[in-house]
Amino acid sequence: MKRVADRLVIAGVGLIGGSLALALRARGVVGEVIGLGRSAENLRVARRRGIIDRTERDPERAGRGVDLVLVAVPVQAIAPVLGTLVAGLPANAVVTDAGSVKGPVVAAAERVLGESAGRFCGSHPIAGTEHSGAAAALVDLLEGRRCILTPGALTTSPTRRRVHALWEAAGMRVEEMPARAHDRVFALVSHLPHVAAYALVNAVADADRAGPRRALAYAAGGFKDWTRIAASSPEMWRDICLANRDEVLAAIDGFGAAVERLRVAIAQGDGAALMAELTRAQSTRRRLGTAPATKAPRLRARRGARRSRGR
Ligand code: NAP
Secondary structure (H helix, E strand, O other), X not given: XXXXXXXXXXXXOOHHHHHHHHHHHHOOOEEEEXXXXXXXXXXXXXXHOOOOOEEOOOHHHHHXXXXXXXXXXXXXXXXXXXXXXXXXXXXXXXXXXXXXXXXXXXXXXXXXXXXXXXXXEEEEEOOOOOOOOHHHOOOOOOOOOEEEEEOOOOOOHHHHHHHHHHHHHOXXXXXXXXXXXXXXXXXXXXXXXXXXXXXXXXXXXXXHHHOOOOHHHHOOHHHHHHHHHHHOOXXXXXXXXXXXXXXXXXXXXXXXXXXXXXXXXXXXXXXXXXXXXXXXXXXXXXXXXXXXXXXXXXXXOOOOOOOOOOX
């Protein structure tokens, strides 16, 4: 397979940045990988696990001589982090990100890059777990999963091709989508489920405080399956909710209306209405099929032996 980068900088060597580096290294399609980050401890883990070759504390120096940059930090930090790197970047360096929100991220990245905005193409790899940091990175996390690219009007064709090749080299199925369409779709199928899972956990914990017996002590498959994603990074999800505010609010409103239809049917003892709502959801869900297969990670992560996949 062809090399995708001679020197790659990963700003934010966490679950996504770390997993991409592991996948590229396993396939031998990347030269040197430089890690840029916030805490020295996470970068030490990345180094120890062989995710990166070296770390660089000074962002401007990190950018020198690189031909590809991935910014994989929480969404609101993407443009500011890119801003610290940009002065050191050679003219031929291509830049992408991994943010779960695209419209505002692409716009902010283009503002930061100014005249060289053609070198940027937004990405969102549709893969993940509820774990964070370099310790959670998995060599096959991205394999066989979708990656959505959201090239802007300024993105050049060579940039687009390089970013396609980057994710494809990690085994991903790449497709393109306008950033606005992306943000609406993922507000519904990713951001809303996370908000709902966090809310469900809090609702049950709050009710628990009032009750004589701890309900959470009896939480089993249904509760744990639905709320697994509420163990995700609050920092990451704060940023996603705020960056995609309007779409997330619209999704929450739609969800609220659906819950209210169920509440009214239950309150009125309206079995027919309840059956109609439940049957419609059952057939929609069954048409979706099962979640993507979860393969055992080939590289053992530092924390936790078993990890669930999928967003
Ligand atoms: P993560 O595991 O928490 O990794 C993020 C890394 O960024 C951390 O190692 C963190 O360093 C570093 N970081 C945070 N703020 C920083 C800053 N201001 N400057 C420099 N480094 C900073 O998160 P992730 O899951 O990989 O997510 C990264 C990006 O991918 C996010 O934009 C997210 O929306 C997107 N994404 C996530 C998933 C998912 O399922 N997790 C899926 C697709 C896309 P420290 O460890 O030192 O704090």
